[in-house]
Amino acid sequence: MEVGNGVYFKLMGVVEDLVQPSDTKIVLVVLDGIGGLPVDRERTELEIAETPNLDRLARVSATGLHIPVDYGVTPGSGPGHLALFGYDPIEHQIGRGVLEALGLGLEVRETDVAVRGNYATVEYRNGKPVVVDRRAGRIPTEENRRITERINREIGDLDGVEVKVAPGAEHRVAVLFRFPEPLPEGSDRLRDTDPQSVGKEPLDPVPETPQAERVARVAGEFLRKVSEILRSEKRANFLLLRGFSQKPKMRSFKDRFGLRACCVAVYPMYKGLASLVGMEVVSFEGNTPEDQVRILRKVWNDYDFFFLHIKKTDSFGEDGNWRGKVEVIEEFDRVLPQILELGPDVLAITGDHSTPSKLKGHSWHPVPLLIYSPYVLGGTSSRFTERECLKGELGIIPAKKIMNLLLANALRLKKFGA
């Protein structure tokens, strides 16, 4: 059915339709925020780091850089990872509530609406609450935990809807409403209840679509109950909600690419992002790259695709601590030979975005990318650094195309056309 296929290709994307079975194994290492800028007026964090193993690998690999979202666009962790997983990060946007929930370790399902919350202080005037501090004086995280636990214990059932509140740092929480069955699209179109300034009354969770009415009723009842539970608290006596959102509709990684994929990550956010696309999250003891490689070895026979996430490169970058970032790079370099010993057919090393210590935050800069397989030219770059990767055979490519290259190098794609 040639013509039928033709139409299908245009609708669904070429690559999914070329996927063929294979027993090759792909490892994707994400050094979070790996890209950098010169920190000593000359060299970037990657250039300063002593990385004999990475250097050796770079010399025989395909190298280049990727642009996570678009030229000049600084990505958050959500779009950065979705793009690496082969999903268009503009087409598939993850709502704030869902991202916050994932980051705080909540699993998000198709039956759920998630929302960010912050504890606030209100005064009751004529029986009506008026916000006097939107952050409840930035209560200590410990106090947040205690209060959140109280809510989870006392809130009870909400008309058959399960509610989970997860404590974050200081005044922040994530709230998850789990309905008995999957919700129609548009169920998350509710207005924030945070009035955004003091001296005002908290708002109701007003639905903006008919589908959101049920969620609005449940959220309204939840907030009413919470305000009763918190009435006795001194500072955090109210909860404001922002960013209601549902899990975005996405075909699963397995369905699109035919890969049994797992995630070996330490932080909840990255486990959550991997689970959003249907990867299995592997639990393990420890939190160092060495621990992660040990678990990789343990589950090596169970999967085709291994997403290994190293967080600390980004954390130190965010702190502006370039020495710390350099040390994490060198720590990864020491475990790299153990990954190679497993004999992956394809090994990719990159980041989800750049986090230059100089900027103390995520940035828009293209991210170094290395792909090692038997089917590369190699011989173009002497190291895995921003400037050496510029010389490589991959050029500067959109991040969402990296999966195509990993599948191709793993000989998991058929020929297109005859």
Added chain:
Amino acid sequence: MEVGNGVYFKLMGVVEDLVQPSDTKIVLVVLDGIGGLPVDRERTELEIAETPNLDRLARVSATGLHIPVDYGVTPGSGPGHLALFGYDPIEHQIGRGVLEALGLGLEVRETDVAVRGNYATVEYRNGKPVVVDRRAGRIPTEENRRITERINREIGDLDGVEVKVAPGAEHRVAVLFRFPEPLPEGSDRLRDTDPQSVGKEPLDPVPETPQAERVARVAGEFLRKVSEILRSEKRANFLLLRGFSQKPKMRSFKDRFGLRACCVAVYPMYKGLASLVGMEVVSFEGNTPEDQVRILRKVWNDYDFFFLHIKKTDSFGEDGNWRGKVEVIEEFDRVLPQILELGPDVLAITGDHSTPSKLKGHSWHPVPLLIYSPYVLGGTSSRFTERECLKGELGIIPAKKIMNLLLANALRLKKFGA
């Protein structure tokens, strides 16, 4: 009428609307499957070949690499060439039947439906055919020729529809149904008659659209007659059909680019692909690059655009014979000065895809590209190789944009906007 023009541009593509007349001449040399990978752990076929003329040209040319279809996508010959001719290979997909027909030397018109066939062996049980060998024991090509000739001689007229069967290798054929007038779109939406496994009855060519009903009647009648003709054969006593398809609707090369274009190719497939976009196919004696350049000289005054196709680089690559591929590259290098002597305004040298000997087949790797004209920077690459082209001024570009560059370098495009 800015908006009107704006809409027009979006619908029809910018470049066609900028085309202006000129008497400049463009030569496009396609060294089929030219891109490679290291074969001796270090050098690719292009790097091993001794190519003094290509080297000299590369030093004064614009160089780069192109991606035929998309990152990681391995193209067949069809999409590879359409992209080089400036047609989006995903938008314009050539059906299997049409491609097979072109490859076996049949001309395909707008009145035609083409389909792939394979001779099969059936047993008649209770008067009904049951497939016992889908490939008729892979009969020798000679036997195929004899049987095909019998069918063409004996089939006669099918309700005003002309039928042509072309023999391929072993059990393979292409069948062309030529109707008296152009067929509506969707006339090729018929199910395959090949049941895909032995022990089953061959299927009817069931129409999936109302437009396909007429073709289904003709194909059904054809198959009925063929089964009678072949009844006396021992092995090839039945014909199974797969991949009914029509010539894709495309604006012609001449209409889009204002170029009188010709094709100088040895193999039917490439003549067929060129004729699909409306190039004139030049007939000539001989089959070496030298013969092809001789004919180029002969028709030099008759055309503006010359598509010269060299096949053997791909053939040796497919065989994994890198020495053979190197020799063809060197053979081409020796005739290159004769092409330059003709004084083309623009000379482009590239491939339709990569065929690394290491992979013994087409691959997804970017393809070296060289454009020689008076209007290039040059001075970036010392040779025409994968790695030297990476340093070039063209970067890594989509193949479908190459025609833009050839037209621009031939001063055949007006300014866009004021």
